[in-house]
Amino acid sequence: MKALIAARKIKVCPVVTQQTEHGTQILLFRHPLAGIQLVKGTLEPDDASILTAAVRELAEEAGITAVEQLQYLGQWQSRHQDQLWHFVHCHCPSLPQQWVHHCLDDGGHDFEFFWQPLNTAIIGDSHPVFQRAVEYIRSVLL
Template sequence: MDKVCPVVIRGDGRILAFRHPLAGLQFVKGTLEEEESTPEAATRELHEEAGVVLSAVHYLGESSTIVDDETWHFWLMQDSDLPETWDHACEDDGGHVFSFFWQDLTQPLPQEFAAPFQRAAEHLREVLT
């Protein structure tokens, strides 16, 4: 199964992340839909989960080591002047409010990020340095 992770990074190196009310801290990601390209999916997922419309501008590679039987595709999204924090009512999983913030990617992630997101951060650190 293919997953797509849109990556929004501030000039200071912080990455967009959010608090899921039931599943802890996460990065935006979702499932690639049939007949959809990975950059299209990255744009769609960012809009669905964060309420933000940005275009995918640079492919940051893929990893099959994040979750068994999944390939995660990472796309750097266009630069944007997003707020420091915001909440977005997402319709996924029956509807939740996601609380967005900027996470320092140069430091180890807090333990509230589940193992797949810890591995995703490792991939991103490798390709962004």
């Protein structure tokens, strides 16, 4: 039982970026109840690895199924509910500038996806843990 509880605190965060003439942009989404976030989920017992969990989370939360390349970026102590986050950089070709994906989490929600420059703080309402997560990602990728 203790191992199961500990496993629920391991989170996987697939990081999707794109290059533009203005620099690197990161994929974010607006949760209708919880503000602006990164795609993130719990490492499940059936996941073969952190990398496969990242691919699963992208499909579930963003509807992204085409992932061409994965790169593990490291782990990060979130200081939020004792969660340990694992970041995976995911190369996903030809994504639109914005879209809405209906996610089945928590009874179903429409998540509004968009791109934001990685070198700026999250614009809009977001939990401080996501602000800190983007700072960590920025320190690794830029």
